[in-house]
Amino acid sequence: MERSIENIWKEGFESDDNIQIPVVQDLYRKKPKLIIERIKSSSRIDNISLVPMAVILAGVFIFMEKPVLGIYVGILILLLFLLNRRKLKQLEDLKLSANTYLYLTNYYSKIKGLQKYYTILLGIGLPVLILPGYYLYFRETLVLSTFDGMMLQYQILVVTILSIVLSAIGVLSYRISTHLIYSKLLTRLEEIIKDMEELMKAN
Amino acid sequence: MSKDFYKQFILPYAGIIVKICRAYTDSEEDFQDYYQETCLQLWKSRNNFKGNSKWSTWVYRISLNVSLSLLRKDKKINKNSNELPEISGDLHSEENPFNSESLKLLYSAIKKLSEADRAIILLYLEENSYREIAEITGLSSNNIGVKITRIKKKLKELLDGKIY
Numbered sequence: 289m290e291r292s293i294e295n296i297w298k299e300g301f302e303s304d305d306n307i308q309i310p311v312v313q314d315l316y317r318k319k320p321k322l323i324i325e326r327i328k329s330s331s332r333i334d335n336i337s338l339v340p341m342a343v344i345l346a347g348v349f350i351f352m353e354k355p356v357l358g359i360y361v362g363i364l365i366l367l368l369f370l371l372n373r374r375k376l377k378q379l380e381d382l383k384l385s386a387n388t389y390l391y392l393t394n395y396y397s398k399i400k401g402l403q404k405y406y407t408i409l410l411g412i413g414l415p416v417l418i419l420p421g422y423y424l425y426f427r428e429t430l431v432l433s434t435f436d437g438m439m440l441q442y443q444i445l446v447v448t449i450l451s452i453v454l455s456a457i458g459v460l461s462y463r464i465s466t467h468l469i470y471s472k473l474l475t476r477l478e479e480i481i482k483d484m485e486e487l488m489k490a491n
Numbered sequence: 492m493s494k495d496f497y498k499q500f501i502l503p504y505a506g507i508i509v510k511i512c513r514a515y516t517d518s519e520e521d522f523q524d525y526y527q528e529t530c531l532q533l534w535k536s537r538n539n540f541k542g543n544s545k546w547s548t549w550v551y552r553i554s555l556n557v558s559l560s561l562l563r564k565d566k567k568i569n570k571n572s573n574e575l576p577e578i579s580g581d582l583h584s585e586e587n588p589f590n591s592e593s594l595k596l597l598y599s600a601i602k603k604l605s606e607a608d609r610a611i612i613l614l615y616l617e618e619n620s621y622r623e624i625a626e627i628t629g630l631s632s633n634n635i636g637v638k639i640t641r642i643k644k645k646l647k648e649l650l651d652g653k654i655y
Contacts, residue, residue, distance in 0.1 A: 293597060293616065293643065293646055293647075293650075294616065296591075296593045296594060296597045297594070297597065297616040299591070299593075300589065300591040300593060300594030300597070301506070301510070301594075307505070307506045307509050307510070308509070309502070309505040309506075309509060310509075310522075310523050310526050310527070319524055319528075483531050486531065486534065487527060487530065487531060
């Protein structure tokens with residue numbers, strides 16, 4: 289005789305074997321994976337976009353009859369692309385281990401470490417690398433001859449102000465672009481870590 | 492989440508959460524994520540529970556809301572990544588954790604129902620009254636009886652001759 293669905297349900301769950309209650313600890317697997325994948329893919333796209341940018345800027349400067357400057361800028365951006373790739377590889381090498389919480393906190397602190405690294409790099413590196421670019425752009429022009437005619441202390445003042453402005457632009461533009469691309473994902477990552485910490489307290 | 496809250500307000504009702512999460516997931520990984528998210532939402536929403544209904548009713552409501560919301564998100568992700576899971580016509584083929592063969596088949600059949608019908612039949616099988624089902628699902632209690640009859644008929648067709 290065919291059994292009713294009510295009986296199948298009732299009898300099926302009479303045995304506790306059919307209700308295996310998961311331990312609420314380190315259960316999150318899929319959600320973190322999806323967010324990490326999105327961070328990875330955004331970083332890859334973000335980095336790859338440097339290649340056409342290098343080509344376009346080099347082309348623009350060559351078109352403006354500043355080939356040395358074009359090559360210089362192109363090489364600088366390509367170097368940044370290679371550096372990013374190396375740094376991203378370190379993140380990709382982090383494998384989702386048995387403990388998702390540790391993996392996420394590790395991943396999060398690495399990302400924060402990278403952000404700090406790039407903030408310092410752009411803050412210091414941008415003026416150091418862009419000032420020769422200015423030299424290449426303005427050489428044999430009135431701007432550079434005026435600069436050459438200045439007193440040394442004024443020259444130092446101009447270079448210092450320019451360096452500070454470039455440093456500020458570098459840090460600011462990095463922060464803005466990072467905020468636009470990653471802030472939502474990083475906030476979600478923070479929320480998951482917080483959620484997991486909440487859940488771990490239950491065990 | 493405090494241990495006390497978990498022991499007092501979640502653990503005794505974990506069976507409800509397990510049964511609902513199983514009905515909306517096809518893999519162990521998804522099931523565990525859904526279960527964890529439900530526990531978390533119960534903890535987060537604890538201050539919204541005014542005590543006008545039973546705590547178990549609240550657990551049903553939160554469990555269903557979480558499962559439906561995660562299911563929709565999963566569907567959206569699958570749609571975007573063009574990785575739609577294959578729908579098998581064979582009730583035996585799905586990943587299922589139950590020891591009882593009949594229960595496995597019943598769950599597989601339930602999973603073939605629409606999201607709303609799944610919620611209604613789960614609440615019915617858990618012996619909630621029509622009034623409680625209406626309260627949890629937000630449907631009119633007059634319609635619940637008709638809907639249950641229709642869903643049971645559909646389940647019977649899906650299980651036709653497979654369970655004795």
